[in-house]
Amino acid sequence: MKLQGSTALVTGVGAGNLGQYFAQQLIARGAAKVYATARRPGLINVPGVEVLHLDLTNDATIEKAARLAADTDLLVNNASMFEAGDNFLHGDLEVMQRAFDTNVFGTLRVVRAFAPVLARADGGGAILNVLSAMAWSNFQGLNVYGASKAAAWSMTNALREELAGQGTQVTGLVFGMAGTRSMRDFADSIAGRGALDAVITAPEEIVDMALDGVEAGSPEVLGDQLAIEAKAALSDGPRSVYAEWAAKLLQP
Numbered sequence: 595m596k597l598q599g600s601t602a603l604v605t606g607v608g609a610g611n612l613g614q615y616f617a618q619q620l621i622a623r624g625a626a627k628v629y630a631t632a633r634r635p636g637l638i639n640v641p642g643v644e645v646l647h648l649d650l651t652n653d654a655t656i657e658k659a660a661r662l663a664a665d666t667d668l669l670v671n672n673a674s675m676f677e678a679g680d681n682f683l684h685g686d687l688e689v690m691q692r693a694f695d696t697n698v699f700g701t702l703r704v705v706r707a708f709a710p711v712l713a714r715a716d717g718g719g720a721i722l723n724v725l726s727a728m729a730w731s732n733f734q735g736l737n738v739y740g741a742s743k744a745a746a747w748s749m750t751n752a753l754r755e756e757l758a759g760q761g762t763q764v765t766g767l768v769f770g771m772a773g774t775r776s777m778r779d780f781a782d783s784i785a786g787r788g789a790l791d792a793v794i795t796a797p798e799e800i801v802d803m804a805l806d807g808v809e810a811g812s813p814e815v816l817g818d819q820l821a822i823e824a825k826a827a828l829s830d831g832p833r834s835v836y837a838e839w840a841a842k843l844l845q846p
């Protein structure tokens with residue numbers, strides 16, 4: 595899909611997060627219009643975008659956005675939640691349900707609302723789903739988030755088939771660590787300030803690869819080394835790439 599002249603909608607745009615980088619780069623690549631959406635639209639500060647309210651857990655905001663942004667031909671499903679400290683055995687079930695309701699069903703609500711919009715776009719338009727290498731690994735404190743991303747990965751692959759009939763291309767973006775504000779705070783909290791800088795990829799780089807993937811019609815983009823290793827490790831049987839990697843990095 596050609597980005598020059600396209601109309602894109604990005605979910606989860608906020609200060610210093612990946613959504614902001616997506617909105618900025620889409621404008622830089624010549625998108626004719628970019629809808630930057632958030633559940634807290636007041637936090638959006640990207641020159642040149644049209645701001646819309648869109649909460650993944652609120653059908654009314656999604657339907658309204660689909661009406662207002664009826665010219666969208668690229669949907670970037672970037673919004674997602676994670677609460678550090680989650681795990682299956684002792685974690686709060688309500689937090690787990692919220693993670694799945696946002697990261698899986700919330701993304702699905704947006705896809706369902708925008709599928710007819712994309713069907714009207716030239717060539718069927720495109721969807722980019724932002725996933726995570728945690729879909730293929732596990733890490734204490736991120737286990738429920740990882741499971742929600744595994745479900746979102748599976749759903750992404752299924753939607754690619756389900757939307758093929760209307761020509762809508764579906765790309766999944768998988769990566770381990772991008773230096774967004776929230777990831778830097780999380781990395782500093784587990785490893786100490788700046789300790790993981792060498793393995794955190796610049797958000798601009800990951801967004802660039804993702805948009806190249808959309809332009810090339812790629813079904814999946816692996817955005818960093820961690821994603822490449824996590825995917826390769828799947829054929830070795832279950833093990834935690836993150837845990838091995840963290841053990842290497844976090845040892846004194």
Ligand SMILES: NC(=O)c1ccc[n+]([C@@H]2O[C@H](COP(=O)([O-])OP(=O)(O)OC[C@H]3O[C@@H](n4cnc5c(N)ncnc54)[C@H](OP(=O)(O)O)[C@@H]3O)[C@@H](O)[C@H]2O)c1
Binds near residue numbers: 613650724771
């Ligand atoms: N950064 C990384 O290293 C990394 C690694 C792998 C995958 N990812 C994925 O990349 C994407 C962006 O990551 P990020 O680091 O930019 O995360 P982030 O800083 O947490 O930003 C996530 C955005 O999603 C929004 N959001 C959460 N719940 C929402 C809802 N119900 N409706 C609408 N928006 C909602 C948040 O809004 P609020 O500010 O209102 O909460 C925020 O704007 C996510 O899909 C994440 O899972 C990131």
